[in-house]
Amino acid sequence: MLLNTAKVRVRFAPSPTGGLHLGGVRTVLYNYLFAKKHGGTFVLRIEDTDQTRFVEGAEQYIYDCLKWCGIEPDESPLHGGEFGPYKQSERKSKYWDYALQLIEAGHAYYAFDTPQELEQMRMDFKTNENPSPQYDARIRMKMKNSLTLTANEVEKLLQEKNPFVVRIKIPENEIISFSDLIHHEVSFDSNVVDDKVLLKADGMPTYHLAVVVDDFLMKITHAFRGEEWLSSAPVHILLWKYLFGLDEMPQWAHLPLIMGPSGKLSKRDGAKYGFPVYAMNWTDPRNNEFTEGFKEKGFLPEAFINLLAMLGWNNGTEQELFSLNELIDQFSIDRVHKSGAKFDYEKAKWFNHEWIKKSSSELLCPLVKPILEEKSISNINESFLKTIIDLVKERCPLLDDFFQQSSYFFIAPEELDTEAVKPKWKEDKAGFFNEMCNQLNQLNVWETTSIENCFKTLAAEKNIKPGELQLPMRIMLVGGKFGPAVFEIAYLIAKEETIKRIKSALIILNS
Ligand code: GLU
Numbered sequence: 348m349l350l351n352t353a354k355v356r357v358r359f360a361p362s363p364t365g366g367l368h369l370g371g372v373r374t375v376l377y378n379y380l381f382a383k384k385h386g387g388t389f390v391l392r393i394e395d396t397d398q399t400r401f402v403e404g405a406e407q408y409i410y411d412c413l414k415w416c417g418i419e420p421d422e423s424p425l426h427g428g429e430f431g432p433y434k435q436s437e438r439k440s441k442y443w444d445y446a447l448q449l450i451e452a453g454h455a456y457y458a459f460d461t462p463q464e465l466e467q468m469r470m471d472f473k474t475n476e477n478p479s480p481q482y483d484a485r486i487r488m489k490m491k492n493s494l495t496l497t498a499n500e501v502e503k504l505l506q507e508k509n510p511f512v513v514r515i516k517i518p519e520n521e522i523i524s525f526s527d528l529i530h531h532e533v534s535f536d537s538n539v540v541d542d543k544v545l546l547k548a549d550g551m552p553t554y555h556l557a558v559v560v561d562d563f564l565m566k567i568t569h570a571f572r573g574e575e576w577l578s579s580a581p582v583h584i585l586l587w588k589y590l591f592g593l594d595e596m597p598q599w600a601h602l603p604l605i606m607g608p609s610g611k612l613s614k615r616d617g618a619k620y621g622f623p624v625y626a627m628n629w630t631d632p633r634n635n636e637f638t639e640g641f642k643e644k645g646f647l648p649e650a651f652i653n654l655l656a657m658l659g660w661n662n663g664t665e666q667e668l669f670s671l672n673e674l675i676d677q678f679s680i681d682r683v684h685k686s687g688a689k690f691d692y693e694k695a696k697w698f699n700h701e702w703i704k705k706s707s708s709e710l711l712c713p714l715v716k717p718i719l720e721e722k723s724i725s726n727i728n729e730s731f732l733k734t735i736i737d738l739v740k741e742r743c744p745l746l747d748d749f750f751q752q753s754s755y756f757f758i759a760p761e762e763l764d765t766e767a768v769k770p771k772w773k774e775d776k777a778g779f780f781n782e783m784c785n786q787l788n789q790l791n792v793w794e795t796t797s798i799e800n801c802f803k804t805l806a807a808e809k810n811i812k813p814g815e816l817q818l819p820m821r822i823m824l825v826g827g828k829f830g831p832a833v834f835e836i837a838y839l840i841a842k843e844e845t846i847k848r849i850k851s852a853l854i855i856l857n858s
Contacts, residue, residue, distance in 0.1 A: 356388045358378065358562070360391075362400065363393055363408075367408065367412050368612075371626075373658055376655050379418050381569060382421075384676070390423065390565060392434075393406055395434060395436045396436060398551065402631070408629060412626045417652070430564065436551070442552035442556055449586075455513050456514055457513060458514050460491050482542045483540070492514070515542055515545055519538060521537040523537055525593075529683050529685055535580070555582050555583065559583050559590065560590070570599050572601060573604070580599065603685060605687070612690050622692040623641045623643075627640035627642040646699050646745070647702045647703065650699040654695050656669060657698075660684070663682060697744070704741060716729070719749070719753070732753075735756045763823065764822055765855060768818065776811065776815070780816075788842070798837050821836075823853075
């Protein structure tokens with residue numbers, strides 16, 4: 348695919364209306380990868396023109412999310428840049444001239460209809476053939492706008508400061524087409540597109556006008572966004588044509604939807620099936636509705652980025668694990684699939700586990716330590732924790748799993764799975780462990796091999812198969828049927844603690 352890579356400028360343009368869904372972060376990622384691959388610029392633009400949808404904390408959430416993912420914008424409200432401001436609400440004055448230009452050229456018009464009149468229109472013009480009438484070529488000439496009123500009437504209404512909006516005048520019987528980098532040739536029949544509002548009664552542009560004006564003013568060369576925006580594309584294409592010329596238009600790529608267990612992946616799927624769909628935890632301040640995030644669920648950002656990249660893209664080989672730098676190096680938009688990408692939580696966990704296994708204990712230690720501390724494990728020695736991390740990370744698909752897999756190295760288990768031992772518990776085994784405590788106590792060198800030798804020699808003397816004794820020993824030290832080699836555990840928790848745990852378990856088992 349031939350692309351102008353000379354001065355690539357892409358943007359992620361979220362509306363701060365809530366937490367960031369998987370699909371949103373994948374949009375950021377693909378934009379970012381493309382920009383970095385082509386030595387371009389990644390712009391973060393906050394599209395906050397719809398004041399009625401303002402949600403406290405949502406903008407900060409976007410910054411925090413990008414930071415967690417390791418994606419740093421080159422230009423943004425926080426980073427600044429020569430094309431600012433990067434928040435549309437702060438660009439309000441820039442849009443009016445373009446709206447006026449469209450009105451003067453006959454591509455847009457003033458509309459004075461009140462909300463009640465619009466409601467009435469939807470009822471009056473409802474027919475079998477047109478069950479949900481829209482403000483379009485069929486209806487516009489029956490409404491109160493600068494196409495139906497005289498110039499004097501319009502002037503008067505404007506002077507009297509009657510509320511108005513500016514609507515685009517969608518042409519009739521036109522095929523609006525453009526070439527999408529993923530969907531290739533895409534065409535729309537203009538007769539099914541309504542006269543979208545471009546400028547609202549509060550003087551703010553709508554998303555449609557603002558996105559086109561800002562992409563132009565910010566010299567955006569490529570615009571990648573979710574497929575849910577494809578239906579808005581004809582309005583944007585027309586605005587480009589009328590205002591700046593189609594040659595100036597960025598190259599569009601509409602990214603495939605992310606599919607859940609039943610259709611498009613939604614917040615509800617997450618709640619229903621118990622997996623996160625947002626990047627980080629989010630509580631909607633309007634209704635306190637909580638949505639779980641990958642970060643808090645125990646995902647590493649490296650894994651999150653990796654699994655997102657693979658939702659709709661591959662490099663043409665079987666390779667699945669990629670670092671951010673490898674992704675930058677290998678990403679290409681023409682390998683993004685057209686069809687929906689299926690999200691599979693088990694596979695997501697697989698990615699995380701692979702990344703946990705790949706990560707050094709150095710990197711994992713500051714992430715695991717607070718998880719243990721939160722569950723009341725205190726005075727953690729970091730170098731000891733790093734040893735434990737290396738020993739158990741094979742068993743931890745999620746960061747939270749480190750608690751179950753390593754807490755017994757720090758504190759005695761609260762409960763013992765005695766049911767796993769009791770059926771085969773006999774006096775000879777009790778005798779073995781009593782004696783074992785004495786012998787361990789006398790060991791001069793406390794090492795994995797010396798503990799194992801002591802255990803095996805005594806088992807042979809007592810004529811009990813070592814295999815029958817290892818499970819009880821594990822339950823005594825760990826609490827359950829999991830963890831690395833039992834002698835290694837004994838070595839790490841040290842002599843005194845090993846003997847103490849065996850003795851207190853014996854009391855329970857013998858009772
Ligand atoms: N503001 C839109 C959103 O919230 C951006 C769509 C686009 O990238 O054009 O997703």
